Amino acid sequence: MTIDELQxxxxxxxxxxxxxxERYEYLIEMGRELPPFEETHRRPDFLIxxxxxxxxxxPSFNDGVITFEADSDALITRGIVALLVRVLSGRTPxxxxxxxxxxxDRIGLKENLSPTRSNGLLAMIxxxxxxxxxxxxKAEQS
Amino acid sequence: MPLSRSIEAIxxxxxxxxxxxxxxxLVYLDNGAxxxxxxxxIQTMDELYRTANANVHRGVHCLSDMxxxxxxAARETVRAFINAPRxxxxxxxxxxxxxxxxxxxxxxxxxxxxxxxxIISGMEHHANIVPWxxxxxxxxxxxxxxxxxxxxxxxxxxxxxxxxxxTRIVAVTHVxxxxxxxxxxxxxxxxxxxxxxxxLVDGAQGVQHGTVDVTDIGCDFYVFSGHKVYGPNGxxxxxxxxxLLNEMPPYQGGGDMVANVTFEKTxxxxxxxxxxAGTTNFTGxxxxxxxxxxxxxxxREAVAEREQALLAQxxxxxxxxxxxxxxxxxPHKVSVVSFLTGKIHQYDAGMILDxxxxxxxxxxxxxxxxxxxxxxxxxxxxxIAFYNTEEEIEALVNGVRKATEMLG
Numbered sequence: 308m309t310i311d312e313l314q315x316x317x318x319x320x321x322x323x324x325x326x327x328x329e330r331y332e333y334l335i336e337m338g339r340e341l342p343p344f345e346e347t348h349r350r351p352d353f354l355i356x357x358x359x360x361x362x363x364x365x366p367s368f369n370d371g372v373i374t375f376e377a378d379s380d381a382l383i384t385r386g387i388v389a390l391l392v393r394v395l396s397g398r399t400p401x402x403x404x405x406x407x408x409x410x411x412d413r414i415g416l417k418e419n420l421s422p423t424r425s426n427g428l429l430a431m432i433x434x435x436x437x438x439x440x441x442x443x444x445k446a447e448q449s
Numbered sequence: 450m451p452l453s454r455s456i457e458a459i460x461x462x463x464x465x466x467x468x469x470x471x472x473x474x475l476v477y478l479d480n481g482a483x484x485x486x487x488x489x490x491i492q493t494m495d496e497l498y499r500t501a502n503a504n505v506h507r508g509v510h511c512l513s514d515m516x517x518x519x520x521x522a523a524r525e526t527v528r529a530f531i532n533a534p535r536x537x538x539x540x541x542x543x544x545x546x547x548x549x550x551x552x553x554x555x556x557x558x559x560x561x562x563x564x565x566x567x568i569i570s571g572m573e574h575h576a577n578i579v580p581w582x583x584x585x586x587x588x589x590x591x592x593x594x595x596x597x598x599x600x601x602x603x604x605x606x607x608x609x610x611x612x613x614x615x616t617r618i619v620a621v622t623h624v625x626x627x628x629x630x631x632x633x634x635x636x637x638x639x640x641x642x643x644x645x646x647x648x649l650v651d652g653a654q655g656v657q658h659g660t661v662d663v664t665d666i667g668c669d670f671y672v673f674s675g676h677k678v679y680g681p682n683g684x685x686x687x688x689x690x691x692x693l694l695n696e697m698p699p700y701q702g703g704g705d706m707v708a709n710v711t712f713e714k715t716x717x718x719x720x721x722x723x724x725x726a727g728t729t730n731f732t733g734x735x736x737x738x739x740x741x742x743x744x745x746x747x748x749r750e751a752v753a754e755r756e757q758a759l760l761a762q763x764x765x766x767x768x769x770x771x772x773x774x775x776x777x778x779x780p781h782k783v784s785v786v787s788f789l790t791g792k793i794h795q796y797d798a799g800m801i802l803d804x805x806x807x808x809x810x811x812x813x814x815x816x817x818x819x820x821x822x823x824x825x826x827x828x829x830x831x832x833i834a835f836y837n838t839e840e841e842i843e844a845l846v847n848g849v850r851k852a853t854e855m856l857g
Contacts, residue, residue, distance in 0.1 A: 327471065327804035332855060335797075359812050360796040361826070380826065381794035382856055383801075426796060 310402055313394050314410035321414040330415070334386030341389040344378035355434060357427030360384040364431055366438040372397050373442055375435060384426050387411070387419055391428075395435055400443035404436060452751045452835070459747070459836055462487040466836060473806030476841045476848075481626055481654060481785055481832030482810050484679045486740070493739035494681060497732050505731045506705055506722070520731045523738035524721070530741045531652075531671060532662040533688050537720040540687040540694075541734050545653040546576040548672035548687035549620070551724065552649055553580035555697040556618060563589035566615045570595040570603055570632070571822055572625040575815040577651045581620060595621070597822075601628035601777040605636065612644055619648045623655030623671075627814045627830065628777025629760075629785035631655070638667045647693060653677055657744075657834075658783040659753030669693055675733055680740035684733030687724070694720050701726040752835045756784035759833045759842055766846035770853055776828055784833035787814075790849065793856040795829045801852040802829075807845055 308316070324330045348365040355362040360381035367374045375396040379385040394410070395403055411420055420429050452459065460466050463485045468475050477485060497519075503512035505520045527539045542548045561567070567581050571594050585592050593616075595608045603621075612619075619641045624631050638648045647669035655661060656673040663671045670689045676682035689697075699706055699717055703726035708716040717723045744752060763786050767773055772791035789795060799811035812827040813820045820827055831845055 328801070328851075328855070331801055331804070335855060359799075359827075360794065381796040383797045384794075 310394055310398065310406050314408070314413075317390060317394070317410050318413045331383060331386075334390075335382045336386070337389040338379075338382045338385030341378070341385055341392070342376070344376055348376065349378075355427040355430045357430070358425035360426045362388060362427035362431045364434055366435075366442075368442045368445075371446070372399055373403065373439060375438075377431070379427065381426070384419075384428065387416060387428055388431065391432065391435070400439040400446070403439035404443065408432065450748060450751045450754060452747050452755060454747065456836070456838060460838075462489065462743075463836055464488065464491075470806045470808075471804050473804075476805075476807040476837075476844050478831040478833060478837065478841070478845060479808045479810050480657075480834040480837075481677075481814075481830060483676045483682065484657065484834060485836070486679060486681065487743050489743045490680055490736050490739045494732055494736040497735055502732075504728055516731060516735075519735050520729075523731075523734040526738035526741050527686055527688075527734075530661075530745070531656070531686075531688060532664050533671075534664055535691060538688055538691055538694065540689065540721045540724045541729050542672075542685040542687050542724075543683055543730065544674040544676070544685035545651060545672050546580075546685075548670075548685050549576055549649070549651065550580045551687055551700050552620075552670050552672070552689070552697075553584045555700040555724075556647075556693070557584040557588060558700075559697050561588050561590050561617045564615060565590040565617045566593055566613060567591070568593045568595060568608070568611055568616055568619040568621075570621045571597050572601065572603070572628060572630065572816065572819050573620075573622055574626050574651065574653065575817070576653070577620055577622055578818070590617070591615075594818075597630075599823075601625060601630040601779045601782075603630075603632055603637075605633070605640075608637065609640060612641065612646065616641075616644065616646050619646055620651065621648070622651040622653075623661075624652075624658070624783050624785075625777065625816075625819075626654045626785070627787050627816050627819050627828075628779065629782035629787070630777055630779040631781045631783060634668060635666050638669075642667065647690075654783065654785070658756060660749045663688055675737035675740065678737070678740055679743060680737030681733045684730045684737050686737075691720060694724070699723050699726065703727040705729075747835070755835045756833055759837055759839070760784040760786065762839060762842045763831060763833060763845065766842060767849060770846070770850050772853070772857075776823060776825075785830060786833075787828045787830045788849075789825065789828045790853045791857050793853060795827045797856050798829050798849065798852045801855060802845075802848045805844070805848045805851075807848050809845075 353363050353365045363378045365376045375392050377388045379388050465485050501515045505517045524539045528536045593611050597603045634650050641648045649670035650668040652671050652673040657678040675684035706726040708718050774789050776787040795811040810830045
């Protein structure tokens with residue numbers, strides 16, 4: 308499934324919910340289902356400090372694709388982190404760099420990516436793109 | 450003592466309280482961050498711009514005279530509101546932060562040197578920490594911090610022992626923005642004055658809950674913001690004792706703060722103008738005065754009484770939720786409740802409450818050292834105003850219970 312097909316799928320999933328509490332319950336559930344973050348990766352290098360919540364992001368690059376492991380101390384943030392991992396993990400640097408992430412807006416979570424919200428999510432997306440750029444140039448050099 | 454008007458009439462004065470958010474009636478419990486504005490303030494400012502706008506203290510024309518007179522009347526309103534001895538001791542600034550920075554810079558320039566000490570408390574807002582740290586860095590002086598108990602009560606014994614021959618100023622908050630504790634500022638001032646040390650009291654969270662009398666407190670500086678006392682934002686107050694203010698150099702140069710300017714030498718204007726360089730926020734000052742008049746009209750003791758009743762309801766209601774931890778249980782506190790339940794994260798709870806129409810503050814509330822003291826990354830703060838209702842407090846308690854269930 309392409310990134311855009313996956314974005315459409317997530318929008319469809321969210322379309323079934325009647326109200327906000329159901330959406331949040333779904334996000335909380337996804338947050339809980341996110342694979343446990345490797346404790347050895349819980350280091351300052353991989354921490355994205357937000358004022359409201361904190362996010363950890365650990366990348367690895369194998370066979371041309373990037374795998375992201377991530378976590379947050381807040382459950383709803385972790386749910387959104389899980390969505391981002393679902394969309395962007397296991398992709399090539401070019402796929403990640405060429406993506407416009409419109410699903411967040413479409414499922415009504417846009418305010419979570421506002422620079423004033425400071426929950427670590429906007430910085431997380433930027434960081435995912437930076438890792439993609441770094442792996443891409445590393446791959447091109449070797 | 451009852452409020453001078455019914456709660457329905459009072460709520461009708463605040464148009465924003467009638468709006469809905471996310472399709473739910475707004476329950477505004479973030480009054481510690483900023484308060485809503487009554488029509489009396491909105492209309493005063495609207496009318497000012499429509500009928501009396503001109504620059505203050507500048508022109509000889511009618512409009513300028515009119516607005517200058519109202520600006521000075523606003524100063525008198527502030528003076529009376531905090532019972533300052535003299536009108537010229539009331540200086541208009543942008544906000545509490547600007548007032549503290551002004552003192553830290555100006556007082557610091559004149560009175561603080563290398564090896565000197567400044568005392569603050571462990572429950573300060575960043576606004577009453579960072580300006581003093583900056584002063585310490587400039588001057589090579591040292592910051593000392595008064596500790597406090599788990600309940601949120603300052604350790605006055607530690608404070609007394611902290612005062613030394615090198616202490617130059619004490620800067621403490623009147624009321625903690627997180628814990629709600631009302632600090633014994635009169636006692637703190639008396640102790641400092643025994644050693645000839647001036648005291649700044651941060652009144653940002655103190656001035657809006659009942660009466661404040663700076664003459665009775667005896668403090669040398671008292672600072673607060675207009676927007677936290679039902680007035681507009683961008684206007685603040687620095688009250689300072691004449692003797693000190695006269696000794697202190699201006700911290701900003703410009704128009705209106707000068708008596709005579711030549712390229713060789715400038716002499717400064719008298720108080721309060723020496724500290725009001727440039728065109729001031731006169732509309733803000735006049736709007737703030739309207740807010741203070743509004744509170745006086747309601748009855749300030751009655752405002753405090755109503756808020757105490759709502760605080761008691763909120764504290765009792767929240768305490769029925771499993772795993773509830775309330776931060777700040779001092780015997781003497783204002784209508785602020787900071788809390789966490791179980792293992793839930795404040796940000797999650799805040800997001801869920803928001804969708805229910807309930808506005809609370811989550812995070813560190815600009816008091817990171819305080820959060821560290823409790824070993825938490827932040828908490829949820831409901832800050833209550835007199836215009837809140839018993840039903841709104843009930844909505845908060847139910848909302849927190851629901852959020853706790855969802856996240857537990």
